[in-house]
Amino acid sequence: MGARFEALDELFDDTLTLPFGDTEYVIPSPSAEDGLRVQKITSLAARLQAGGEAVDTTLLDDEEERDLLALCLGPVLDEMLSDGITWSRVRHAGLTAMFWIVSGPEIAEKYWKTGGDPSLMAPPNRETRRAQSRSGSGTANSTKRRGSTSGTSGRRATASGRTGGKT
Known part of the structure; x- marks a missing residue:
């Protein structure tokens, strides 16, 4: 007999x-067909951005x-439109819902809290990460690295047993 799971309706x-x-607006999950269309639109934009191209709005x-x-x-x-919600807020709600559909509630919440500023969604850049690591735990590694023991530096013995540079 196969495994039996709880009914999906009871899980989320x-x-x-x-x-x-x-006022709270409750956005229903789109149909599977509409969800796939949203996924297709957003994956195209993500591929453009991943390829280094600016997303053409x-x-x-x-x-x-x-x-x-x-x-x-x-x-x-x-x-929302009949309630007189402004376009910028309707758009923000729509993009939040788009993130929810494509990436789940955590990413959608993160976008919602940015107020629409995409730079707040980006991971920290290298300089920010460096500053965080410098001020992070406060424990710097003061142990010096051991020098190379490969014998590629310093003077080498010649066949006659003498050390020296050029002959």
Whole structure:
């Protein structure tokens, strides 16, 4: 007999709740087809960025961007627009939902907390990591490295047993 798991509905809530002041918007998980479309769009942008190309934010025209947000926010998009939520906040909610769909709740929460500033999502650069390691634990390694014992430096004995440089 095969393994039997708990019902998936009992394991997690597949909604995302975004607070706007006293109002909370509950974004439902998209259909599998819509989720795959969002995944395809975002993976294209990720491949461009990984290849060193700047992501062209004009890849989507206004209608395509609205369609992407509609895929991510579902029926909540119309609710937010009818409630008079500003475009920048609707867009932020839509992109947060996109991160939720593609990468899960932890990444979505991290994006939500950035207020839309992508530089706050980036891992620290080398200089920041160095500064953190210098001020980190405060325990520097003061033990000197042992010198090479390979015999490639210093004077070598010649066949006659004499040491010296040039003959």
